[in-house]
Amino acid sequence: MNRGAAAAAEDPKCLYTAMSPPCPCVPRCVLVRLAILSSLCGLLAGDSERDRVHELMSRHPVIDGHNDLAIQLRVHSNNLLSRVDLHNLPSVATDITRLRAGHVQTQVFAAYVLCGAQDKDAVRLTLEQVDVLRRVCTEYKDLELGCGARRRRGPIACVLSVEGGHSIDSSLPALRMFYQLGVRSMALTHNCNTPWAASSSSLYDYYPRENNSLTSFGRAVVTEMNRLGMIVDLSHSSWDTARTAIHVSKAPVIFSHSSAHAVCNHNRNVPDWLLHELKKKGGLIMVNLFSDFVACKGEATVSAVADHFDHIRKTIGAESIGIGGDYDGVHRNCCRRKWSEQEVAGVLRHNFLRVFDEVERVMKRRWLQEEVKNPCRLVLHQPTQAHRVKGRSSSAGSLRPPHLLWTLLLLLLLPGLLALY
Numbered sequence: 001m002n003r004g005a006a007a008a009a010e011d012p013k014c015l016y017t018a019m020s021p022p023c024p025c026v027p028r029c030v031l032v033r034l035a036i037l038s039s040l041c042g043l044l045a046g047d048s049e050r051d052r053v054h055e056l057m058s059r060h061p062v063i064d065g066h067n068d069l070a071i072q073l074r075v076h077s078n079n080l081l082s083r084v085d086l087h088n089l090p091s092v093a094t095d096i097t098r099l100r101a102g103h104v105q106t107q108v109f110a111a112y113v114l115c116g117a118q119d120k121d122a123v124r125l126t127l128e129q130v131d132v133l134r135r136v137c138t139e140y141k142d143l144e145l146g147c148g149a150r151r152r153r154g155p156i157a158c159v160l161s162v163e164g165g166h167s168i169d170s171s172l173p174a175l176r177m178f179y180q181l182g183v184r185s186m187a188l189t190h191n192c193n194t195p196w197a198a199s200s201s202s203l204y205d206y207y208p209r210e211n212n213s214l215t216s217f218g219r220a221v222v223t224e225m226n227r228l229g230m231i232v233d234l235s236h237s238s239w240d241t242a243r244t245a246i247h248v249s250k251a252p253v254i255f256s257h258s259s260a261h262a263v264c265n266h267n268r269n270v271p272d273w274l275l276h277e278l279k280k281k282g283g284l285i286m287v288n289l290f291s292d293f294v295a296c297k298g299e300a301t302v303s304a305v306a307d308h309f310d311h312i313r314k315t316i317g318a319e320s321i322g323i324g325g326d327y328d329g330v331h332r333n334c335c336r337r338k339w340s341e342q343e344v345a346g347v348l349r350h351n352f353l354r355v356f357d358e359v360e361r362v363m364k365r366r367w368l369q370e371e372v373k374n375p376c377r378l379v380l381h382q383p384t385q386a387h388r389v390k391g392r393s394s395s396a397g398s399l400r401p402p403h404l405l406w407t408l409l410l411l412l413l414l415p416g417l418l419a420l421y
Contacts, residue, residue: 040309040339054103060345061105061152063352065286065324066161066235066257069094069136070129071112079132086140096142099156106349107156108185108256109133112163115192115204123174126167130181133160145182150353161233161256164190165197170217172224185231187256188218188245189238196221197245198238200267212240214248222248229363231355234258235288235324239274246277251362252355253281257288257324259308260315264296272315279316284355286324287312309347310337318343322352 072092077083089095099107111129113122137145137158144155151157160183168174168186178186188197192204196218198211214222222245225232232253234242246253255278261269270278270285278285287308294300294308312321318339 040306040337040344056341056344057103057348059152060348060350061103062323063106063108063349064104065108065254065322065352066288067094067107067109067325068112069109070133071110073132073136074129079128081132081135081139086136087142096140096156100142105152105156106159106352108159108161109137110161110163111167111183112190113167115164115166115190115206118166118192118194118206119169122164122166123169123171126162126178127181130160130162130178130183133158134182159184161185161187161231163187163233164192164236165194165218165221166190166192168221170195172220175221175224175230176228179228179230183230185233185254185256186225187233187236188214188221188241189236191236194218198241200236200238212238214241214244219244219248223250226250226359226362227367229360231359236268239271242270242274243277246274246281246283249281251359252283253278254283254322254352254355255285255324257290258285259288259293260311262315263304263308263311264294266293266296268293275312275316275320279320282355282358284320284322284351285312286322286352288324306337313339313343319346319351319354321347323347 069092072094073079073081073084076091085095087096111126111133113125113129117125134145137143142155143158145158145160160181162168162178162183162185165186165188168178175186188194189199191199191201193199193207195207196215198213218241222232226249232245232249232251233256234245234253235255235258237245242255255270259266259269260275261271263269268288275285287305288294289300289305291300295304309321
């Protein structure tokens with residue numbers, strides 16, 4: 001690695017997420033995209049190493065398991081595509097030019113809405129996010145919505161995911177409708193519990209409970225996802241919820257953007273005992289590159305990210321690892337740690353394709369029709385008023401019905417009160 005590439009590789013400013021400002025120098029970030037990869041392989045040195053990594057990624061283009069472009073489009077342009085040019089989008093961390101430069105051939109795009117929308121307008125807001133992703137992936141010729149993940153050339157394949165079970169409002173029909181719209185993966189939780197699954201986060205106090213596992217309805221959600229052919233995503237789930245989901249699922253599951261808890265003691269990362277459970281199911285952990293989950297204290301370096309890859313490989317094998325950005329790519333620091341080319345190729349794309357194929361195989365088995373339960377929304381305990389107020393979403397700006405009733409009552413009584421004076 002030459003001096004300039006080494007400086008870029010260790011620049012913590014380039015370890016960013018799609019939710020934060022982009023790296024100020026795009027060419028340097030492209031170099032960083034290669035850094036982890038070449039650190040693991042130990043193939044060659046200097047410029048020839050960089051050429052070798054480019055050649056490897058050209059033959060095995062990247063499948064990235066997580067990208068938050070959709071929420072950025074909502075924040076920056078209110079989902080109006082006429083206001084943005086996705087070939088050049090310097091205000092956020094993803095655009096088509098940078099995806100191409102990083103050899104990304106398949107990108108999983110997340111439709112995410114805030115936990116404050118739970119029990120209110122989460123389904124509508126998620127539909128709006130799925131809609132903007134579908135428009136992006138059909139209106140740009142460089143992108144393609146569909147099942148092109150196996151292609152190594154041509155348009156970048158878009159795989160749609162829903163990030164958080166609160167988006168289905170405890171409704172299996174809503175889950176099925178998201179599948180019909182092209183969603184092929186769903187995270188059971190985000191930073192809040194749902195009535196049927198527990199989150200790894202304590203940011204919200206929705207549905208607190210002593211048992212952090214899946215409820216019976218949560219098990220039904222996992223089973224229905226298996227039947228549909230949707231990938232069960234356990235990133236953001238509590239460890240107990242994740243363990244139960246792994247045991248219930250008939251297909252492999254994934255952590256779409258999580259890292260190793262043994263390397264960084266953060267509740268979003270996965271402990272070794274849970275990695276072993278994941279391995280038994282044939283699942284995949286797609287290593288996250290967000291600094292807080294990589295280094296825990298201080299700013300992350302490329303070497304620190306490679307430590308996560310190394311630890312997971314030693315614990316459950318390279319065949320159980322993928323790339324789950326929350327970031328724009330894979331790095332160059334991956335080949336000095338004596339990984340084989342086959343192992344790196346698996347991390348780049350083939351491990352995800354294996355899981356995808358197995359999920360589809362399970363979907364194609366003969367399912368009994370009576371296994372499709374809960375034809376209507378399941379009646380679950382509603383959150384307390386205190387929970388509702390605390391978790392209110394900024395998008396729900398209209399008055400809630402109780403407030404409206406009190407306002408009308410006050411208007412009716414006001415003339416009488418004024419007459420007394």
